[in-house]
């Protein structure tokens with residue numbers, strides 16, 4: 301029996317077999333083996349999900365052997381490996397197991413960059429889009445919205461390209477798939493011209509931040525804060541795009557320059573070097589997405605609850621914004637969003653804190669992050685996501701025997 305655990309070590313599983321594909325044919329062979337043995341099958345990327353969305357006791361497919369940028373396209377005319385034919389700007393085609401940090405420099409050298417990134421850049425691209433991974437910024441939607449096409453190895457062994465024109469139903473369900481639609485082998489992503497960001501960091505009391513929050517959010521490309529409960533203080537961060545310098549510096553070239561440190565509170569640099577941070581302290585995490593207008597009040601209630609009921613908590617709440625999207629089961633579907641996450645030490649019981657937080661998130665119509673801890677049932681999720689049942693119906697159409705439905709996912713069926 302093999303062993304798997306997620307990044308924090310909190311989630312574990314004992315798969316019957318682990319495959320490590322290095323070709324697309326290997327992905328198809330893994331599906332064949334799972335079908336033959338009637339084992340549920342799952343791919344994992346970086347295993348950074350706090351929820352059991354990647355756990356499987358059947359066949360686990362580790363995708364680290366299938367990485368790299370395949371190519372970029374500024375305005376292509378076909379669909380498939382190197383382009384969606386979209387007139388809307390450049391795209392990049394990427395092998396599914398590629399970690400986000402492996403994309404920064406190759407894209408930079410082509411004059412390109414991801415539109416946004418999350419707090420860290422360790423995730424695989426297929427893993428990140430499966431759970432709707434996001435960063436912060438009121439005009440910036442989650443990473444799954446950047447997907448313009450996918451190659452998917454389906455439960456019947458067929459490998460299918462899908463985008464908004466070709467196999468649109470498969471595209472709709474697979475671009476935010478919870479790993480449950482097939483094994484994704486290739487992702488084509490919308491990217492943009494590379495850009496530099498100016499970062500500012502400062503501390504402020506929540507009583508100063510909250511009255512100013514709309515201004516802070518609207519005045520910058522990315523604004524977020526971590527509220528540190530034992531100091532009752534917000535560590536705020538803003539990132540603003542710098543104008544292109546126009547002296548050739550923005551032309552494709554060699555490696556990107558190091559980040560410029562202007563002071564202990566200010567830095568400047570190319571987006572892939574600035575947006576993500578290092579988060580090595582092992583923790584577990586719950587995150588909910590609430591309607592943007594409810595964000596400040598929801599945070600205020602969480603703060604009050606933590607100060608009175610969890611006075612020893614040292615782990616922060618993180619407050620971010622996220623643009624509305626139209627994906628079937630996205631946490632930001634149909635509404636501009638604020639996301640708030642609570643963290644707990646991996647050595648402590650996270651349930652008391654997370655249950656207390658979830659009660660507040662519930663009262664603000666919150667939707668849980670698919671890659672983080674929550675205690676919602678399938679029925680409840682169907683009430684929170686207008687298209688939840690439609691997502692399941694499509695999923696079932698592409699995998700009628702439920703090869704990709706793990707025990708944990710089956711519990712979330714509406």
Ligand SMILES: Cc1cc2nc3c(=O)[nH]c(=O)nc-3n(C[C@H](O)[C@H](O)[C@H](O)COP(=O)(O)OP(=O)(O)OC[C@H]3O[C@@H](n4cnc5c(N)ncnc54)[C@H](O)[C@@H]3O)c2cc1C
Nearest residue numbers: 345346347348349418419424427430433434478479484671
């Ligand atoms: C320290 C830390 C920081 C984080 N920061 C953020 C953040 O800023 N924003 C945010 O939104 N989230 C964040 N997360 C959550 C994380 O981004 C998501 O859980 C993401 O899904 C993890 O990517 P992964 O490659 O580790 O995927 P995994 O956890 O390995 O898998 C996630 C899902 O993707 C599926 N999957 C993986 N590869 C494939 C494939 N090839 N084909 C089909 N399905 C596949 C899996 O089956 C599973 O369902 C953070 C997590 C940690 C631990």
